[in-house]
Amino acid sequence: AQTVTQSQPEMSVQEAETVTLSCTYDTSESDYYLFWYKQPPSRQMILVIRQEAYKQQNATENRFSVNFQKAAKSFSLKISDSQLGDAAMYFCAYRRRLIQGAQKLVFGQGTRLTINP
Amino acid sequence: ETGVTQTPRHLVMGMTNKKSLKCEQHLGHNAMYWYKQSAKKPLELMFVYNFKEQTENNSVPSRFSPECPNSSHLFLHLHTLQPEDSALYLCASSVRGASETQYFGPGTRLLVL
Numbered sequence: 001a002q003t004v005t006q007s008q009p010e011m012s013v014q015e016a017e018t019v020t021l022s023c024t025y026d027t028s029e030s031d032y033y034l035f036w037y038k039q040p041p042s043r044q045m046i047l048v049i050r051q052e053a054y055k056q057q058n059a060t061e062n063r064f065s066v067n068f069q070k071a072a073k074s075f076s077l078k079i080s081d082s083q084l085g086d087a088a089m090y091f092c093a094y095r096r097r098l099i100q101g102a103q104k105l106v107f108g109q110g111t112r113l114t115i116n117p
Numbered sequence: 118e119t120g121v122t123q124t125p126r127h128l129v130m131g132m133t134n135k136k137s138l139k140c141e142q143h144l145g146h147n148a149m150y151w152y153k154q155s156a157k158k159p160l161e162l163m164f165v166y167n168f169k170e171q172t173e174n175n176s177v178p179s180r181f182s183p184e185c186p187n188s189s190h191l192f193l194h195l196h197t198l199q200p201e202d203s204a205l206y207l208c209a210s211s212v213r214g215a216s217e218t219q220y221f222g223p224g225t226r227l228l229v230l
Contacts, residue, residue, distance in 0.1 A: 004159075035218070043205060043223060043224045045224075046221075047219075091159075091160065104165060109157075109159050
């Protein structure tokens with residue numbers, strides 16, 4: 001069974017600084033997707049970034065980027081120029097890549113990110 | 118983001134009550150999901166529906182009963198719940214297929230007394 005581990009229950013960063021959230025996963029599959037979701041106090045789960053395992057290039061979305069190390073099964077999220085609105089719980093998630101059908105996400109325990117003004 | 122809506126947003130019920138949670142997606146997706154988010158635990162998948170057919174039941178107790186009348190609507194019927202069922206219940210939807218991303222609703226905060 002696939003598992004996702006986020007070893008940092010809480011992180012904090014000064015506004016405008018850079019922070020990196022860690023995620024490791026365990027799978028025997030070679031083709032899969034990885035995601036970072038953000039859950040602010042409103043509880044709405046929002047997709048931050050997505051990475052396809054078959055792509056060697058790390059995904060980026062504006063101030064958000066990932067460091068995907070497939071051999072090490074590591075998938076960290078880097079947030080540059082942190083803003084107060086980035087404060088939230090961040091969840092790392094894994095999903096198998098199959099041709100058809102709805103696929104379940106496996107989530108990590110989450111990292112609570114605090115932004116200090 | 119209003120692509121996936123959930124009602125009610127908050128619900129308090131007794132252990133003998135019967136209530137239903139509703140999820141509606143306006144994204145043209147074919148797959149819908151129920152997740153449970155308890156304090157200090159990872160999100161747990163409960164049910165998956167693919168084109169109205171239930172494709173996964175993640176060992177959920179029978180006091181939770183899902184219903185998917187069409188690809189846009191998903192219900193979770195609740196009866197004789199326990200206090201430990203208090204949690205945030207999240208609905209998600211996705212396009213059926215390999216490259217899909219799941220989009221989540223705002224959740225229903227449930228308290229069982």
